[in-house]
Amino acid sequence: MTGQAIYMDSSLAGGTTLSLGRQLVANGCVTENQLDRALRKQQNDHPTAGNNEHLVGRTLVDLGYISQSALLDCLFSQFSREREAYRADTGETPIIHLKQVVKILDGRRVLDAIDIAIPAKRVTAIIGMSGGGKSVILKHMVGLMRPTQGEVRVGEHLLGALSPRQLAQVRRRFSFLFQGGALFDSLNVYDNVAFPLREKTDWSESVIHDRVMRCLEEVNLFGMERKFPDELSGGMMKRAALARALVTDPEILLLDEPTAGLDPIIENAIHYLICDTYMRTRYTMVIISHAVPEIFRWCHHVIALHKGKVLFSGPSTEIGQSRNPVIRQFISGDIDGPIQVI
Amino acid sequence: MFSQTIDFIQKIGATFLENIQEMGRMFLFLWDVALSFVTPPFRWTNLLKQIHFIGIRSLFVIALTAIFAGMVLALQGYYTLSRFGSEALLGPAVALSIIRELGPVLSGLMVTGRAGSALTAELGIMRIREQIDALDVMGIPPLKYLITPRVEAGLIIMPLLTVIFDVIGILGGYLVAVRLLGMSSGTYFGGIESAVEMRDIVTGLIKSVSFGLIVTWVCTYKGYYTRRGAEGVSQSTTSAVVMSSVLILVCDYFITSIML
Numbered sequence: 001m002t003g004q005a006i007y008m009d010s011s012l013a014g015g016t017t018l019s020l021g022r023q024l025v026a027n028g029c030v031t032e033n034q035l036d037r038a039l040r041k042q043q044n045d046h047p048t049a050g051n052n053e054h055l056v057g058r059t060l061v062d063l064g065y066i067s068q069s070a071l072l073d074c075l076f077s078q079f080s081r082e083r084e085a086y087r088a089d090t091g092e093t094p095i096i097h098l099k100q101v102v103k104i105l106d107g108r109r110v111l112d113a114i115d116i117a118i119p120a121k122r123v124t125a126i127i128g129m130s131g132g133g134k135s136v137i138l139k140h141m142v143g144l145m146r147p148t149q150g151e152v153r154v155g156e157h158l159l160g161a162l163s164p165r166q167l168a169q170v171r172r173r174f175s176f177l178f179q180g181g182a183l184f185d186s187l188n189v190y191d192n193v194a195f196p197l198r199e200k201t202d203w204s205e206s207v208i209h210d211r212v213m214r215c216l217e218e219v220n221l222f223g224m225e226r227k228f229p230d231e232l233s234g235g236m237m238k239r240a241a242l243a244r245a246l247v248t249d250p251e252i253l254l255l256d257e258p259t260a261g262l263d264p265i266i267e268n269a270i271h272y273l274i275c276d277t278y279m280r281t282r283y284t285m286v287i288i289s290h291a292v293p294e295i296f297r298w299c300h301h302v303i304a305l306h307k308g309k310v311l312f313s314g315p316s317t318e319i320g321q322s323r324n325p326v327i328r329q330f331i332s333g334d335i336d337g338p339i340q341v342i
Numbered sequence: 343m344f345s346q347t348i349d350f351i352q353k354i355g356a357t358f359l360e361n362i363q364e365m366g367r368m369f370l371f372l373w374d375v376a377l378s379f380v381t382p383p384f385r386w387t388n389l390l391k392q393i394h395f396i397g398i399r400s401l402f403v404i405a406l407t408a409i410f411a412g413m414v415l416a417l418q419g420y421y422t423l424s425r426f427g428s429e430a431l432l433g434p435a436v437a438l439s440i441i442r443e444l445g446p447v448l449s450g451l452m453v454t455g456r457a458g459s460a461l462t463a464e465l466g467i468m469r470i471r472e473q474i475d476a477l478d479v480m481g482i483p484p485l486k487y488l489i490t491p492r493v494e495a496g497l498i499i500m501p502l503l504t505v506i507f508d509v510i511g512i513l514g515g516y517l518v519a520v521r522l523l524g525m526s527s528g529t530y531f532g533g534i535e536s537a538v539e540m541r542d543i544v545t546g547l548i549k550s551v552s553f554g555l556i557v558t559w560v561c562t563y564k565g566y567y568t569r570r571g572a573e574g575v576s577q578s579t580t581s582a583v584v585m586s587s588v589l590i591l592v593c594d595y596f597i598t599s600i601m602l
Binding site: 144180182184185196199248 | 468472473475480481483
C-alpha cells in the first residue's frame with residue numbers, strides 16, 4: 001500500500017467526505033510530511049492491517065505529531081461540520097423503515113403505530129423516557145421482535161416475510177451493542193471478540209487474530225485480551241462489546257445505551273469512540289441514549305419517543321427549536337411539565 | 343357469591359389453558375432440537391464440553407450414591423430375605439433392583455440435581471443478560487449452538503453413567519453382603535449371573551436414555567425461556583429440577599409397565 005491509498009476520497013450519500021488522513025491535513029492538525037511518515041510506519045508495523053485509517057491516527061499520536069485529544073477533537077470538528085450540514089428531507093430511501101408499527105407487550109401498547117425512517121450512513125439517536133419502547137424499536141429493526149401490527153423493512157427486505165435463513169442473511173448486515181454488553185462470561189475478551197468470526201467465517205486463526213487485535217486497539221483495549229468479562233469495569237465492558245460489534249465490519253450498528261451507568265469522563269470517551277468509529281467506517285448507526293442534550297452533538301438525526309409515539313424526527317440541529325412541551329421538558333430535565341414523575 | 347364462583351372457574355380455566363400452551367411450547371422446542379440434530383454445522387467441541395460437564399463431572403456424585411444405595415439395599419434385603427430363609431437370593435435382588443430401577447432413576451435424579459440445575463441457571467443467565475439475543479443477532483441459531491449439544495450429551499452420557507452406577511451399586515451390595523454379613527461371594531455373584539438377563543439390562547438402558555432426554559429437555563427449555571431477571575432464574579431452576587424429577591418417576595412407571 002502506498003501513502004496515496006489513504007488519501008482516496010470516499011463518497012457518501014449527500015456529499016463527499018475526505019479520508020481521515022486527508023481530513024487531518026486539511027484541518028491543519030498535521031502536515032503532509034508527517035502523514036506520509038506515519039503511513040510508512042504503519043505499513044512497516046502493521047503490514048496486514050491494510051487501509052486502516054484509524055491506525056494512521058494512532059501512529060500520528062505514537063510519533064508525537066498530534067496528541068490523542070487533538071486527534072479526537074479534529075475528528076469531532078469534522079463530524080460537527082457534517083452534522084450541521086445534514087438535512088433530513090433529502091428524499092433518500094431510508095435503510096431501515098418501521099411503518100405503522102404497533103407492539104403490545106403484556107397487554108400494554110408499547111409502540112403505537114409509529115413510523116420511523118433511519119437514514120443510511122448517518123448517526124441517529126433515539127431518545128425518550130425509560131420504558132418508552134426504545135430498546136423494543138431496536139429489537140424490531142434486527143428481527144429479535146416482531147410487530148403486533150405494521151411492518152419493518154431493512155433495505156428492500158420486509159423482515160416479517162423472511163424465512164429464518166433469509167433473516168440470518170439480513171442480520172449479517174447488523175451488529176448490536178447490547179445495554180449490558182452481552183459478552184459471554186465463559187470467554188475472555190479476545191475470544192469474545194473473535195467469536196463471531198470463528199463461527200461465521202472460514203478465516204484462518206492468524207487472520208482472525210490480526211482482525212481482533214486491530215479492533216481491540218481501536219477501542220483502546222490492547223493488552224486486556226486475556227481478561228474475562230467479570231474482571232472488566234463498566235466502560236471496558238462496553239468497549240469490548242463495541243469491539244465485538246465492529247469486528248464483523250457491519251453495515252448497520254445498533255447501540256443500546258452505550259453510555260448508561262458510566263461516569264461522565266468514560267461517557268465522553270465512549271462518545272468520542274463512536275464518533276471516531278463513524279468517521280472511519282461510515283456505518284449507519286442507531287444509538288439509544290439518555291445522555292440528553294449531549295447526544296445531540298454526536299448524531300445527525302434524532303427521534304424522540306413518548307408513550308409509544310414519535311414526537312420528533314429530524315436533524316439534531318433542529319430539536320432544540322421544538323416547541324413540543326414534552327421534548328422541551330426532556331431536554332431541560334425539569335421536574336415540572338407534562339411528564340410527572342414525582 | 344355468583345361472581346366469585348365465576349372468577350374461580352375462570353382462574354382454573356386460565357391455568358389449564360396456560361399449562362396446555364406451555365406443554366405445546368415444550369414439544370415444539372423438542373421438535374426444533376430434534377431437527378437441529380441433523381442440521382449442519384456439527385460442533386463437536388461443544389458436544390465434548392457438554393459430555394464433560396454433564397457426565398464426567400457427575401461421576402463422583404454418581405459413584406457415591408451408587409455405593410451407598412447398593413449397601414443399604416443389601417442390608418435391608420438381607421434382613422427381609424433371612425426371615426424367609428432366602429438369603430441366597432440377595433445378589434439377584436440387589437442386582438435386579440439396581441439394574442432395572444435404582445440405577446437409571448437415581449442416576450437421573452442425581453444428574454438433574456447436579457447438572458440439570460446448572461444448565462437451567464446458565465441458560466437463564468444468558469437469557470437475561472441478552473447473550474442469547476446476541477447470538478441471534480450474529481446469525482448463530484441459539485437453539486443449535488446452545489441446546490443441541492446439551493441434549494445430545496444427555497442422551498449419550500446417561501446410559502454410561504447408569505452402567506457405572508449399576509456396577510458400583512452391585513459392588514456396594516457385595517461389600518455389605520460378603521464383607522459385613524459373611525455371605526459367600528460365590529453365592530452373591532453366582533445368583534446375579536443366573537438371574538440377570540439381557541432384557542433387564544436393556545430395560546435399564548432404555549430408561550436411562552429417556553431420563554437423559556427428560557433432564558436435558560426440561561432443564562434447557564426452562565433456562566432458555568427464563569424471564570424477569572435474577573428471580574426468574576431462581577424460579578426456572580427450581581421449576582426445572584422439580585419437573586424433571588417428577589417426570590423421571592412418572593416415565594419410570596410407564597416404561598416399567600410396558601417392559602415388564
